[in-house]
Amino acid sequence: MPDYTTLHLTLDTGEVTIRLRPDLAPKHVERIAELASEGFYDGVPFHRVIPGFMAxxxxxxxxxGTGGSTKPDLPAEFSKEPHVRGVCSMARTSAPNSANSQFFICFGDATFLDGQYTVWGVVTDGMDAVDALPTGEPPRQPGKIVTAKAS
Known part of the structure; x- marks a missing residue:
């Protein structure tokens, strides 16, 4: 698989650029890029958007929020990287090695998650599009990923 450095998300609220962090989570970056290249994320909603916390x-x-890809779950790649505004991290069940395809983007300081979830990227442009996602658990009319492309 090529070395990807960026994930470009087109949301129905705008464009988002995410700098990938293979230095922190090489297996998770590879999975995100692989799923994006397969079109897995295209049309997928943000099913849980909590203001001040994450999407x-x-x-x-x-x-x-109950699904994942058909690929095997990933082993945790926890780091000391802080969960702050714009950080992208993997969602999982209570089992540390259960991350698969779901991820979240932090709206603000969520450092209570540090060392317990795998950070794989950071938004470098377009955080306003993430901020504009409809809120709720789930939102009445969820915002969607129109396309996701790794480069």
Whole structure:
């Protein structure tokens, strides 16, 4: 697989650029890039958007947060990288090695998650598009990833 450095998300609220962090989570970056190249994230909603906390999406199933890809779950790649505004991290169940395809983008300081979730990127442009996502768990009319492309 090529060395990807950036994930470009087109949301229905605007464009988002994410700098990938293979130095922190090489397996997770590879998975995100692989799923994006397969079109897995295209049309997938942000099913959980909590103001001041985070926007979560990427389940690829029925859009309610219970799904994942058909690929195996990933081993945790926890780091000391702080969960602050713009940080992208993997969602998981209570089992540390259960991350698969779902991820979240932090709206603000969520450092209570540090060392417990795998950070794989940071938004470098377009955080306003993330801020504009409809809120709720789930939102009444969820914002969607129109396309996701790794480069």
């Amino acid at each position: 979560q999406g990427g389940d690829g199933g029925n859009g309610n």
